[in-house]
Every structure is written in structure tokens, then in C-alpha cells.
Amino acid sequence: MTTATNPRVLDHPAREEIRLEGVLHALSDAVRLRIVSEMARADTELSCSFFDLPVTKSTTTHHFRVLRESGVIQQIYRGTAKLNALRREDLDVLFPGLLDSVLDAATAQARRLGNPDTL
Amino acid sequence: MTTATNPRVLDHPAREEIRLEGVLHALSDAVRLRIVSEMARADTELSCSFFDLPVTKSTTTHHFRVLRESGVIQQIYRGTAKLNALRREDLDVLFPGLLDSVLDAATAQARRLGNPDTL
DNA sequence: GGCGTACTACGATGAGTATCGTACGAGCGT
């Protein structure tokens, strides 16, 4: 059934397993904050290569994994690509308003620091 | 003027120097989240020793320093004690709603995980 | 089948950090 240890099936924490500390830690990195902000703006599933990040591909993989394992995003393989989506509903149920205020804060800070391209 | 390098005067970041990543990182630790939750509930200046934390005194000092240097709390010496206060106004101006949703999330999670004493 | 693209795995590295114990310093109360 390929359910055992299929490398093409990615492990995600169930909603109840998501921990606030893990989410905050995942969001406490500039690169990951940027990824999440962009995903929130797009509101569609985006491939990893969509993002133009100031790090190499291996590092990008690492950051996406952190986001997935902390429960912030969901990742599924679609052929050769890997589509990413925010777990908005799960996060809103667990921590109402949290994601939005973090995203607003990120926007506000980017504007304040004069990095509007970082959004 | 005792402004030079007085060990009794603690360095705090100015409001404009507070970075979202730093705040989120400071809050992404269970011990520190607990400290901040308790401070928000008390709404008064609390000494470090007020908190009953599952770590030693040196580790406690470390966590308070992280909170101070990230801009989450303010610390002042008052005789032999060191009083701690949340920098609510600064945080609310910079990141409206953020602190409250994190605190709500912490409360919700504590309730969900059955640690009501952690609040 | 063979090529190119998208992403991963692995190992390395350098920086950060959570933790502790012990020893120390600064005030307060008596």
C-alpha cells in the first residue's frame, strides 16, 4: 500500500499535535516569515521554487521542512513539484487570531524598515 | 553620571529596535512563555523570584535576559530585587494584537493540554 | 530510453542556546 515509509508521503502533525512553541519558533526566522507572508498573500498552493529566497536550495528545503513539521504549512507532491499551503484553518481553530496578527506584524515591520519587497 | 557601564543599569532595546523575529523567538520557549503569561495576568511589576520555574536560578536569569534583550519585558533594579514588567505599550504600537493573541493561544493550549497550572 | 527540472539526503561547519554548578556582588534587616 506504500503507506509504510514512502518518501513521497510527507509527515504532518495532526491538528492536536501542533504546539504553540513550535509555531512561534518556526515563525521566528526571517526567511520562514517571508515564505509564510508570501503564501498568505497568494492564498493558493505554491511550489517551493516559486519563492525567490536569499538562500540555496538545500537551505530552502530545510526551512520548508521546519514549517511543515511545526504544523504551519501543508506540503504535497504533485508530480515533480511540491505544493505548499498554509494550514490556516488548523491554526485559526487552535490559536484564533494568532496567524493574522503575526502576518500583520511582519507587514508592519517590513514597511517600517523599508523592505517592502520582503513582503 | 553612572551611565557608562553601570552593572545596575540594564540595557533595553529602544522601541524602534525591537524586531519581530526576536520577539517570536523569545516567546517560542515554554519557560519564557510561562513567565510572560504570568506577568500578563498579574499586570504588576514582579520580581524574578516570584516565579516558580522548573529550572535553576542561573537558567532563570538567562531566560529573563532573553526576554529583556528581545524587547518583551522591562527590568529595573529595586534594591535587592529586580522588577519585571511587560512592555505592553511598545509591543502594541509595533505589533497591534500580537501579544494578546499569543497570550490567548498560550492559555488555550494550556487548557487543551490539561496544564491549567502552567498559566 | 534519455534529458532536464524539482526537490532531497547527507555530511560538514559554525553559530547559537538551554541547561547546570559554583562562586561572587549588592542591598536590606537586625
Added chain:
DNA sequence: ACGCTCGTACGATACTCATCGTAGTACGCC
């Protein structure tokens, strides 16, 4: 002055993490 309490400093340790480069795998397309 003396001791007590509160908190710090410093060194050690073990762990985590952000980053990279290289090599590899999986899939779609020609």
C-alpha cells in the same frame, strides 16, 4: 558588622540550528 536573600558572572556541556556543497532520486516530457 553580619548574615540573608536576590540575582549575576563565568565556565562547561550538550544540543539545536541555519547554512552550504555535492550527490542523488523521482517525475514529466521528448
